[in-house]
Amino acid sequence: MKIIRSVSYILCSLGLALALSGCTNETASLSPLPPVANGHYALGTGDEVRVYVYGLDQFNNATFTVADDGMISMPMIDKVPARGKSFSELEGAIKQALLDRDILKAPIVNVQPASLRPFYILGEVNKPGEYSFRPGMSVLAAVSMAGGFTFRADQKSVSITRAVDGKPVVGRASTDDPIQPGDQIQVFERWF
Incomplete structure (x- = not known):
C-alpha cells in the first residue's frame, strides 16, 4: 500500500511539473525593446505641433499636423520635414x-507639442483601448489609465x-519601462 501511494505521489508530482512547464511566461522568448534616448521625442505622422514665430502673426499659436509624407505644410515657407525630428530640430528647420526665403533676418521660432499620437493597450486591463500619450509615461502609468x-x-x-x-518591433517590457506614442501594449493572462 505504501509503495502504491509513493508511486501515485511521484506520478502526480511529475504530471503537475509537466503541466506547469507548459504555462510559461508569454514574453519569455521576447528580447527587451531597444532603449529610448532620454529627452528625445521623435515626431511622427499624426503629431500636431504649435508653432510661434515672433514677428509673424500668421504663425502665432498656429497648429500643424505631421502628414503621411513626414512633412508639415506652413504658409509662406511651404513644406518642412518633421518626421523623426525633435522639437528643437524642427525649430531649426x-x-x-525662413532665412532661405528672406522672410526674416533673425527668426525666433518656438515649437511645442499640441497633440501627440495616442498609445494603445490591450489584454488583461479593465479598459483596453486608445489613450492620450503624455511625456514620461511608464507601462504602469498606461495600465493605470486603462x-x-x-x-x-x-x-x-x-x-x-x-x-x-519604420518597422514594427515586439519586445518584453516591465512596468517601469517608458512608453512612446504609437506603442501597442499587451498585458497577458496568467495561467495560475
Whole structure:
C-alpha cells in the first residue's frame, strides 16, 4: 500500500511539473525593446505641433499636423520635414526655411507639442483601448489609465509593439519601462 501511494505521489508530482512547464511566461522568448534616448521625442505622422514665430502673426499659436509624407505644410515657407525630428530640430528647420526665403533676418521660432499620437493597450486591463500619450509615461502609468490590471493579469508578462526605423518591433517590457506614442501594449493572462 505504501509503495502504491509513493508511486501515485511521484506520478502526480511529475504530471503537475509537466503541466506547469507548459504555462510559461508569454514574453519569455521576447528580447527587451531597444532603449529610448532620454529627452528625445521623435515626431511622427499624426503629431500636431504649435508653432510661434515672433514677428509673424500668421504663425502665432498656429497648429500643424505631421502628414503621411513626414512633412508639415506652413504658409509662406511651404513644406518642412518633421518626421523623426525633435522639437528643437524642427525649430531649426523652420528657422532655416525662413532665412532661405528672406522672410526674416533673425527668426525666433518656438515649437511645442499640441497633440501627440495616442498609445494603445490591450489584454488583461479593465479598459483596453486608445489613450492620450503624455511625456514620461511608464507601462504602469498606461495600465493605470486603462483602469488597472484585471484579476487574471500576469503583471510581469507585458509586451510592447513599437515602430523602430519604420518597422514594427515586439519586445518584453516591465512596468517601469517608458512608453512612446504609437506603442501597442499587451498585458497577458496568467495561467495560475
